[in-house]
Amino acid sequence: MKQLIIICVLLFVSSIFGQEAKYLGKSFILTQNFAAQECDAVGANAKTASYPLERTFVIIVDAISTNGYVVSVPNFKSREELNDIFVTSKEVPAVKDANNNIVTAAIPAKDIYFLIPITEFDKITQLNLDNWSFTVGIPTIPVKLRFGNKGEGDNPRYFRFEGNVSLGLSVGGKYSFGEEKKKAVNFLTGFTVASVQVDSLTTKGKINSNTSAASFSPHLGVVFEIERFQFGLFSGIDFLYGEPNKYWVYRDKAWLGIGFGYSLFKTEGVNKEND
Known part of the structure; x- marks a missing residue:
């Protein structure tokens, strides 16, 4: 006892x-x-x-x-x-x-x-926290929405929903507010890398089988943060590696991503001077 x-x-x-x-x-x-x-x-x-x-x-x-x-x-x-x-x-x-x-x-x-x-x-x-601070993080973008043109014109495209996970690096500014600055909005820029599925429909018949191509994607994003939970909206353009990029109908077309972010580190914008 x-x-x-x-x-x-x-x-x-x-x-x-x-x-x-x-x-x-x-x-x-x-x-x-x-x-x-x-x-x-x-x-x-x-x-x-x-x-x-x-x-x-x-x-x-x-x-x-x-x-x-x-x-x-x-x-x-x-x-x-x-x-x-x-x-x-x-x-x-x-x-x-x-x-x-x-x-x-x-x-x-x-x-x-x-x-x-x-x-x-x-x-x-x-x-004592400043509202603005610098942030670096790893965005995770599990959902991408690609927009089409109703299949019209010389480069027909259709709305496409993709579930590939993209990982990368983001940097930007963080605006904190609320009690003890536990809420924040992050304005980010960076890049992600991912694997993109391509097929006959998305390459105008140039690639007959379903295959995947590595992609590099610069992006802009806004991440909303409440304590440890983060939810973000991202937009970027995918550049495929190799020949598929030449025929890909979504080349140079922006996508909209829904993602979750995990911060590598956060600076709290501490003011360590007296006026």
Whole structure:
């Protein structure tokens, strides 16, 4: 029974620490003034700070101690006089007597850290994310719609529904919105490679049997994202490899794709500077 209790306690503690650890390296905005304690880089030697952290300050979580979050304040661009108070302390030169002997040793400049209790952190901060960021991902396009011309003219085509899976690479801009920026729209460009089925109908009788040809397809796309779920619309043009491309009736014709995206990595557009 004791072992079960110990295991439960350890699991509870680890889950709490995991929740706290997700803030490491993240940027936050203070939503109100807060009289934080000044401390060292690991949260020790805490003392009352000379000035309170002000509402709208950007702060970054650098470490977690048993007493709270250890945060730093990035450089101020327009209020440079605050850098000596909240960012990096000024060097204090040594004091010497008349004989040039050092009476008080110099105090070197050092980065300034502040301690915010874990119980207070969420009450006075909000996650700091820019709306726009850069994104790179792998689009998966399992459905392509090719449009026809009702079989008319010298190059007759018919509406075609294809279920081939296309894989590739996309890059673009991501616009995040909503609570904690959990919703987003991605505007993408990139390419995919796939296998396309060709036959007599799609090659004007030049290829008599059903066969497949490799294709390279540049595309544009819009992907809608809600937390981890992504749904996208893509459009591109397939270029077939080899002779089939010469006779293919859908050559240079755009397709519409419905796809799902898995992001390789996402930048959160974190603003790590104060105004």
